[in-house]
Each structure stands twice: as C-alpha cells, then as structure tokens.
Amino acid sequence: MPASILAFGRYIPPRRIETKTIAAHWKRGSEQAEGLGIIEKSVASPDEDAFTLAWEAALLALETGKIDPKNIGAVFVGSESHPYAVKPTSAMLVTALKLENFCLAADLEFACKAGTEALQIVKAMVESRQIRAGLAIGTDTAQAKPGDALEYSAAAGAAAFVVGMHTIKHPGICTIDRTLSYTTDTPDFWRGTGEKYPTHAGRFTGEPAYFHHVETAARRILEEAKLKPSDIDHVVLHMPNAKFPKQAAKKLGFSDKQMSLGFIVPTIGNTYSACSPIGLTFVLEKAKKGERILLVSYGSGAGSDAFLLTMQQDGVPLSLDEDGTEIKHLSYAEYLQSTKVLA
Amino acid sequence: MRETVYVLGGGQTRFGELWEASLADLIREAVDRAIENTEILPTDIDAVVIGNMLGGETAGQAHLGTLVSGCLPHHPPALRVEAACASGGLAVHTACALLESDKAETILVVGAEKLTDVPGETVTSALMHAADAEKDSPSGLTFPGIFALTATAYMHAYGISRENLSLVSACSHRAAVSNPFAQFRRELPPEAVSKSPLVADPLRLLDCSPISDGAAAIILSTKRESPVRIAASQLASERLSLSDRPSLTSFGSTRSAFDRALAEASWQRNDIDCIELHDCFSTATLIHLEDLGYCEEGEAIRLYCQKDTDSNGSLPVNPSGGLKACGHPIGATGVKQILDCYKQLTGQAPNQVRNAIRALAHNVGGVGATCVVHLLESIA
Numbered sequence: 001m002p003a004s005i006l007a008f009g010r011y012i013p014p015r016r017i018e019t020k021t022i023a024a025h026w027k028r029g030s031e032q033a034e035g036l037g038i039i040e041k042s043v044a045s046p047d048e049d050a051f052t053l054a055w056e057a058a059l060l061a062l063e064t065g066k067i068d069p070k071n072i073g074a075v076f077v078g079s080e081s082h083p084y085a086v087k088p089t090s091a092m093l094v095t096a097l098k099l100e101n102f103c104l105a106a107d108l109e110f111a112c113k114a115g116t117e118a119l120q121i122v123k124a125m126v127e128s129r130q131i132r133a134g135l136a137i138g139t140d141t142a143q144a145k146p147g148d149a150l151e152y153s154a155a156a157g158a159a160a161f162v163v164g165m166h167t168i169k170h171p172g173i174c175t176i177d178r179t180l181s182y183t184t185d186t187p188d189f190w191r192g193t194g195e196k197y198p199t200h201a202g203r204f205t206g207e208p209a210y211f212h213h214v215e216t217a218a219r220r221i222l223e224e225a226k227l228k229p230s231d232i233d234h235v236v237l238h239m240p241n242a243k244f245p246k247q248a249a250k251k252l253g254f255s256d257k258q259m260s261l262g263f264i265v266p267t268i269g270n271t272y273s274a275c276s277p278i279g280l281t282f283v284l285e286k287a288k289k290g291e292r293i294l295l296v297s298y299g300s301g302a303g304s305d306a307f308l309l310t311m312q313q314d315g316v317p318l319s320l321d322e323d324g325t326e327i328k329h330l331s332y333a334e335y336l337q338s339t340k341v342l343a
Numbered sequence: 344m345r346e347t348v349y350v351l352g353g354g355q356t357r358f359g360e361l362w363e364a365s366l367a368d369l370i371r372e373a374v375d376r377a378i379e380n381t382e383i384l385p386t387d388i389d390a391v392v393i394g395n396m397l398g399g400e401t402a403g404q405a406h407l408g409t410l411v412s413g414c415l416p417h418h419p420p421a422l423r424v425e426a427a428c429a430s431g432g433l434a435v436h437t438a439c440a441l442l443e444s445d446k447a448e449t450i451l452v453v454g455a456e457k458l459t460d461v462p463g464e465t466v467t468s469a470l471m472h473a474a475d476a477e478k479d480s481p482s483g484l485t486f487p488g489i490f491a492l493t494a495t496a497y498m499h500a501y502g503i504s505r506e507n508l509s510l511v512s513a514c515s516h517r518a519a520v521s522n523p524f525a526q527f528r529r530e531l532p533p534e535a536v537s538k539s540p541l542v543a544d545p546l547r548l549l550d551c552s553p554i555s556d557g558a559a560a561i562i563l564s565t566k567r568e569s570p571v572r573i574a575a576s577q578l579a580s581e582r583l584s585l586s587d588r589p590s591l592t593s594f595g596s597t598r599s600a601f602d603r604a605l606a607e608a609s610w611q612r613n614d615i616d617c618i619e620l621h622d623c624f625s626t627a628t629l630i631h632l633e634d635l636g637y638c639e640e641g642e643a644i645r646l647y648c649q650k651d652t653d654s655n656g657s658l659p660v661n662p663s664g665g666l667k668a669c670g671h672p673i674g675a676t677g678v679k680q681i682l683d684c685y686k687q688l689t690g691q692a693p694n695q696v697r698n699a700i701r702a703l704a705h706n707v708g709g710v711g712a713t714c715v716v717h718l719l720e721s722i723a
Contacts (some may be wrong), residue, residue, distance in 0.1 A: 031540035158356050202463050 003018070003126040003173030005309070006133065007065020007162040009318060010281040011056035012268055013048060014325045016040040017335045019152045025332040026147055033152050037242025041269025043338050044141045044156035048083045051089045053098050053158035053274075053291035054139035060196035061160040062097065063168065065171035069097055069229035072162070073131025073188070074104040076121050078114025078273045080191070080198075081141045082107055089139070097135075104131070111189060112238055113299030114138060115159060115273040120305060122163045123176050133164030153241055155269030166312065173284055173316055174309040176295065178225055181305050182217040189300035192246035192317060200300075209302050210240065214248050217298045225308055233291035236279040238298035240270050258283055261286055269277035286315045344576065344607065345443040349569040350719065352381040353561030353682040358670030359526040361556040365631070366402040366457035367410060372460025373558035373675075374414050375452060381562045386564070389447035393419035394434030394454040395674035398423075399471040400455045400595070411453050419451075427473030428623060431559070432706030432715030438563050441578040448566035454678030455558035466554050470673075473709040477586035487551055487624070488513065489585055490709050491543035496591035496625035498545060501641030503629070505545070509533035510647040511625040511668050512549050517656060521666025521693040524679075526555050526670030536625075537632025552626040555670030559679035570723035571688045573608035574701070579714045597634035604716040610637055610701065615718070617687050617696040619680035621707040622665040631705060632660070654694045662687065662694045677706035681717060688721035 013077040019033035044053065054077055059134040062069055074095075077090040090105035104125075108114040115138015122134035139158035144150035166172030188209035191198040201209075214237055222228065235258045237245040242265050249259050262279035271278055283293055293309040330338065350554060356369050356375020358627045364372070370393075378385055399405040407423030426433040431454030438450040458466050471479070471487045479489065497503065513533045518709040519525035531549065539549040563573070579600035582588055587593075605612060612635065620635075623626040629643040638646065648654050652660040663669055666676060684702035686692040692699075704717040 029541055031538075199462075203360060203459070204362060207360075292421070 001166065002175045003123045003163050004166040004175045004312065005161050005284065006036060006164045006166065006170045006172055007061045007067050008160065008173065008281050008284055009057045009060030010157065010159045010278050011060065012042045012157040012278065013044045015043045015045060015338065016332055017043055017332070019108050021332055022151055029307060032149060032216045035243065036152050037266055038153050038269055039266050041153060041155035042157055042271065043335055046338055046340065048141065048156070049083045050079045050139045050141050051083050051092055052143065053090060054160065054262055056135045057139065057158035057160035058093060058097055058135055059138055059318070060318060061162050065162055067133065067162050070100045071133050072103060073133050074122055074125050074133070074134035075099065075137070076106055076118035077110055077139060077231065078108040078118045079139050080109060080111060080114070080145060080272050092305045093326050097208045101260050102126060111299035111301050111305060112272045112275055113297040113303060113305050114169060116297040116305040116307070117276040119161055119163065119176070119307070120179050123179065126164055133162055136161045137152055138273040138277040140274050140330070142270065142272040143197050150198070150200065153270040157268065157271035157274045157278050159274045159281050161277070172253070172312045174311045176309055178221060178308045178309060179305060179325045180217065180221050180224070181303055182213055182220065183215070183303035186302035205300070207264045209300065210298050211248055213302050213304040214238065214296050214298050215252060216292065217306040218252050221306040231292060231316070232258060232294045233281045234261050234287055234293045235259050236276050236283060236293070236295045238276045238296065239263070239265035239279065242266050277284070281318070284315055285317050287311045287314050288315070344439070346565045348442050349564050349567060350571040350573060350681065350685045351383065351562040351564055351569045352379045352685060353559065353568055355524055355682060356379050356557050357524050358555045358557035358672055358675070360459045363461060364556065366398060366404055366455060369457060369556060369558035370453060370455045371414055373455065373560040374411065374422050376587050377451065377560035377562055379457045383449065383562060383567065384458055385415045385416050387547055388415060388451045389449050390419050391439060391451045391453065392438045393421070393423045394425070394430035394677060395423055395456060396425055396427055396430050396473070397456060397458065397469050397673060398589045401461050401466065403486065411538050427708035428621070428673050429677060429706045429708030429713040430669070430674040432552055432704065433578065433713070434678060435681055435717060436578050436715050439573060439665035442563060442565045443706070451560060451562055451639045452678055453558065453560045454675035456672035456674045457556050458554045458672065459556050462566065463554065473627050474572060476585050478584040478589065483541065484590050485542050487543040487546055490624040490627055491546045491708065492585065492626065493591045493630065496543050497626050497630060497653045500592055503644055505537050506533065507583050507648060508625055509536035511622070511628050512536045514647055515622060515661050515665040515667040516653050518694050519668030522664050522669060522672040523693065526553060527668045527670050528548050536635065538721040546624055546626070552666035552671040553674045557670060557672035557675045558674045559682050561678055561681050561685070570721055572647060572720055573717055574610065574717070574720045575604035575718040577604040577607060577716050579603070583709060583712045585710050589707065590628060590641070594630060594634055594707070594714065596711050596714035597631055597705065597707065600714040600716040604718050608718045610718060611648050615703045616659070616699040617662055618660050618703045618705065619683050620660050620665060620705045622661055622667050623671065625705070631707070633718050635705065643655040650709050654696050659696045662692060663695055677715060680704035680706055681719070688719060
C-alpha cells in the first residue's frame with residue numbers, strides 16, 4: 001500500500017519584484033527577461049527566512065488537514081538557504097510546530113530538488129512503518145548575484161506535505177504510487193562553502209544538466225509504470241524559468257494543458273527547493289479524483305526525482321491569505337534590502 | 344607560389360557546444376578524419392602546424408604542436424601559431440611557407456579551439472587578448488564593443504538600416520541548413536535577427552558569430568598531387584588598436600593581403616567563384632566585401648538585398664554558413680575555411696556552388712589587425 005499525501009500547504013511571500021524593474025535598474029532591454037518567460041518573482045521580507053517560510057507552509061498543512069502535530073514522527077526540510085550551516089531548520093520546526101519531540105529531524109540539500117527528496121524519504125519511512133506520518137518540506141529564499149541572469153528568477157517560497165498511510169479519518173488526497181531518482185556528477189550550478197551567491201555554467205545548465213536529468217527520470221518512471229504521456233493528467237516539472245519546462249514537456253510528449261495547473265513560474269519565479277513542490281500544491285487544489293500526476297524535480301549537481309501520484313479525492317483548495325492579501329511590488333532598492341544584499 | 348602546394352583533403356569535427364569533448368579530443372577527431380579522408384599514412388606527414396588562440400586560457404593547454412604531433416606514431420616536428428581569429432589561416436600560411444622552402448613535403452595543418460568549458464565572461468575577457476592591452480582593454484571594451492564602434496560608424500556613414508543588416512546573418516543561416524558540421528542548421532528570418540537581444544549597440548546577438556568548440560584539419564603536400572592547389576597565400580598586418588587606424592570602416596590588412604594574393608595567383612577578383620569570408624559580425628562582413636573590392640564603400644548590403652551572396656547567386660559568400668552559422672572556434676575557423684573551399688572545388692560541398700573552380704578563403708584576426716588570404720583552384 002503506497003503512502004499518501006494527507007495534507008499540504010504552501011507559503012509564498014506577498015511581495016514581488018517585476019523582472020522589468022530589475023532590467024531597468026541594470027539599464028538593460030527586456031529581451032533577457034522576456035526570454036526567460038518570468039514576469040515577476042516572489043521576495044521574502046527582511047524578517048523572513050527559509051525557516052519562517054517552512055513554518056508558514058507546514059502550519060497551513062497541519063491545520064488544513066486537521067493533523068495532530070503529535071502524530072508527526074519525522075520532519076525533513078530541503079533547502080539551499082537553511083538559515084544556519086550548523087543548526088537544523090527541521091529541529092527548529094519540531095518546536096515551532098509543537099510536534100512530538102520523539103521525532104526524527106534532518107535537513108537536506110540537493111540544490112532545487114531537496115524538497116522532493118524530503119518527500120521520498122518520508123514516504124519510505126511511512127511505508128516501512130517507522131513512522132505514522134511525517135512532514136516533507138521544500139523551502140528557500142533563493143540567492144542570486146546582483147546583475148546575474150539568475151536575478152530574474154531566484155525567488156522565495158515553501159511547500160509542505162504531510163505524508164502518511166490513508167485512514168478513514170485521514171483519507172488522503174493522493175497516493176504517492178512510485179518514485180525514483182536519477183543522479184550524476186554534473187557541475188552545472190554550485191555554491192562553495194562561505195560563498196554568498198551561486199555560480200552557474202551558463203548554457204551548460206541546459207542540455208547536459210536540466211534536460212538530460214528531467215527527461216531521463218521522466219521516461220524511466222513512465223516505462224516502469226507502463227504508462228504513456230497521454231495517461232498522465234497533470235505534469236509538474238522543475239521550473240528554473242518558463243522556457244525549460246515547456247521545452248522538456250514538448251520533448252517528452254506532454255501538452256501545455258497537462259502542464260497548466262502547476263506552471264507557476266511566470267508570476268512567482270523559481271523558489272529552488274520549493275519550486276516543483278509548490279507547483280504540486282496548485283495541482284492538488286484542483287485535480288479530480290482518479291487523475292494521475294507526474295512530478296519531476298531537478299537539482300543541480302545533478303539529479304532528478306520523479307513521482308507518480310494518483311488523486312484519491314477531488315482537490316482540496318487551501319484557505320490562503322493569497323486571495324485577499326495585497327501583493328506589494330518592490331523597487332530594486334527595496335528588493336536589495338529584502339534579500340539582505342545591503343546587510 | 345614557388346611550389347605547387349596541393350590540398351589533399353581534410354576533416355573536421357562538428358562545431359558547437361561540445362561539452363563531452365576536450366580540446367585534445369577535438370584535435371584527435373579532426374586529425375583522424377583528415378587522415379582517413381586523404382588516404383595517406385600518418386607516417387607520410389613530415390610536420391605539423393596548429394593554429395589556436397586560447398588553449399592556455401580556456402583549456403589549460405598550450406604547447407599544442409607537440410600535443411598534435413603525439414597523435415601521430417612517429418611524432419613529427421610541430422609548432423603552434425597564433426594570430427587571434429586568424430590563427431587557422433596563419434597555420435595554413437605557415438605550412439605553405441615550410442612547403443615552399445622545402446622544409447617539409449607533406450604537412451598536417453590543424454585548427455582547434457575549446458571555448459565552452461569556461462564561463463562566457465572568461466571567454467569575453469580572453470578574447471580581448473586580440474586587441475591592444477594598453478590602448479583598448481583599459482577602456483572596458485569587449486570585442487563585440489570594438490566591432491560595435493566600427494558598426495556605428497559604418498551604419499551612420501552609409502545609412503544602413505537595421506532591417507537590411509539582418510539579411511546578412513539570415514543568408515548565412517540559410518546556407519548552413521545543409522551543412523552537417525554547422526553549429527546552427529535552422530533558417531533564421533531577418534526579423535528574428537532584428538529582435539535578438541542587444542549585445543553592444545548596434546550589434547544584436549544574432550549579428551555576432553557564436554562561441555564554439557571545434558577542430559578542423561587539412562593535409563597539404565608538394566609531393567602528393569590532388570585536384571586542388573593553393574594558388575596564393577598572403578598575410579598582412581595592420582595596427583593592432585582601432586584607435587590607431589585611419590578608418591573605422593575599412594581594414595587595410597584585407598586590402599593588402601587580397602591585392603597581393605591576386606598578384607601572386609595572377610587572377611582578377613571576378614575570377615573567383617565562391618568566398619569563405621570572415622563574418623565575425625554582420626557589419627564586418629559588409630566591410631570585408633568592400634575591402635576585397637567587390638563593391639564600392641557602403642554598397643555591400645545591396646549584394647544581400649539582391650541575394651547575390653546565396654550559393655546560386657552571382658557572388659556566393661559563405662556557402663558553408665560562415666562563422667555566423669557554422670560557429671567560430673577561433674583557431675579552427677581558418678583551417679575549416681580551406682576545407683570548405685576544397686569541398687566546393689571538388690564538388691563535395693553540401694551547399695554546392697555550381698562550376699566552382701576558384702575559391703577565396705579570408706581569415707581575419709582582431710579588428711582587422713591580421714588578415715590571411717588564400718586562393719584555391721581546381722586543376723582537375
């Protein structure tokens with residue numbers, strides 16, 4: 001019996017900077033930003049970090065799913081921006097979320113796929129009956145060097161999933177039927193210890209990195225499950241920009257329609273470890289019972305995690321402040337202040 | 344030419360972002376293909392000349408002559424030459440000089456470059472080694488910036504419109520569709536060139552030849568005959584810095600090298616059936632055609648407007664796709680140009696110019712600081 005996602009939540013800070021604002025600051029034309037397909041990206045407030053974002057998302061998951069925090073036996077948090085190099089975000093969440101202290105907590109890092117790795121590990125712990133339920137979180141306040149192309153896309157956000165075996169009380173939103181990972185040593189994007197900003201290898205981040213891993217993992221999981229692209233109702237791929245996932249989807253045989261629910265990068269940007277997980281939350285709100293979901297993340301360095309999920313009920317809308325909260329658009333100076341460049 | 348230098352043939356790698364291959368891998372592949380295509384024995388090669396500009400900076404490898412020599416079982420004498428983007432042409436010219444002076448009878452000429460393993464900023468910075476380190480670099484110029492200065496002057500002086508300028512790159516891409524070794528093999532509408540991101544005003548991304556990896560190799564001989572000979576090989580130099588030139592819209596090295604080549608071969612320019620031209624930037628292409636004397640100043644754009652430069656036109660320019668569409672691995676370009684001329688003259692070119700008997704290869708280093716011109720002739 002596969003484990004299920006019993007509840008989910010997300011948090012996207014209500015502050016944005018438009019990519020045209022960034023381009024204008026650097027006195028550039030809009031072609032590069034338009035080429036990336038990102039209109040605006042989310043920006044954390046100066047008093048937010050990957051821990052606070054994770055807390056917001058996890059709290060929403062627990063409350064929406066009416067999950068007793070004391071039933072959580074493990075917390076895994078994937079991020080590229082853990083507030084501490086040594087002092088785990090996951091441990092802070094055990095206290096902040098009032099979880100059971102006899103709880104395994106661990107932080108993960110694998111670039112943009114650390115959040116989906118958390119989902120894989122929690123699924124395994126549930127299915128092996130080590131825990132009744134666990135929290136898998138992807139969270140990031142993504143860093144980008146001012147003036148670099150990454151500045152247009154690196155964003156802030158978190159997604160959290162409560163994973164457990166479905167019961168009558170917690171029927172489960174979707175089963176996580178199958179998952180696999182594909183991993184190589186590919187130096188496309190990295191951040192050395194002590195460095196503030198990541199370095200990337202330009203065009204090398206495309207074919208040998210993102211496309212190779214996403215396509216390989218996607219094809220393999222479909223092959224193992226004996227499914228065709230047309231058997232999938234919703235597809236969520238990692239979204240470093242708007243162009244890459246669309247190109248990958250086309251090569252894999254998926255349509256824009258299959259991609260539409262989870263395709264959130266144009267107005268949020270790339271939230272790194274939270275990117276494809278946040279995309280999944282949008283799908284889980286609207287997908288219908290019986291529909292199949294393919295999720296493929298990508299983490300530089302490099303690897304992809306692929307998941308096949310099946311909806312066990314119609315989607316669960318989140319009661320978020322998103323609909324009511326006014327989005328504040330920042331100037332470039334406000335953005336720099338928020339991302340602590342000026343600190 | 345004091346001796347008849349025959350082009351026995353050659354081979355090349357694909358040009359492009361070849362992340363799976365190192366500089367040495369590229370060289371080996373080109374050399375293997377050249378030997379295979381010419382059916383000579385490796386031990387028939389008396390000497391090796393390689394053209395390369397940035398092996399040290401981008402691949403951690405200088406001393407390339409010896410590297411190539413080591414690809415052959417008998418380790419013949421070898422040397423590397425460098426003249427920025429004219430390194431390949433200079434390698435061919437140097438080989439001709441060695442052959443004419445009887446220092447060797449059969450020479451393997453290689454051009455190679457590996458640029459995509461380092462960040463774009465590193466390549467941009469290294470390419471400025473082709474300009475004047477004391478006069479040009481401190482101003483913050485990059486090579487697109489230097490050519491943008493010439494482009495601004497040229498477009499202003501002759502009223503060249505953005506729309507018409509875009510025809511130049513469109514022509515190269517059209518030609519490269521059938522070239523299996525080209526980096527880009529898709530047609531490009533002129534509108535796409537006009538809308539591409541600005542690199543250095545007025546030059547847009549698709550006005551500029553790309554950063555590429557690749558290698559090409561040819562074999563020249565005075566001992567073995569072939570249907571193609573080198574009718575002329577000339578090298579000319581101009582002042583290194585654009586700031587020392589009398590003109591921003593003409594490169595004296597091209598005029599000088601071509602005039603001397605025509606005299607050496609006893610040809611007229613209209614004897615030439617096809618040209619492999621150094622189209623590093625679209626505006627430079629126009630300047631080169633005028634410096635070669637094919638049209639009056641400011642008039643070269645008409646050749647593109649009238650499609651005279653297509654392979655079935657009256658003056659086929661870059662039927663291979665040129666630097667713009669084939670790619671521009673710096674040191675490889677000049678050697679690849681000779682190979683493409685050889686293919687035209689032996690009826691083997693994918694985008695064949697009909698009845699091609701005489702060809703021109705034009706290779707430039709820096710902002711026209713070095714020019715190497717070769718004239719080739721089919722004697723079949």
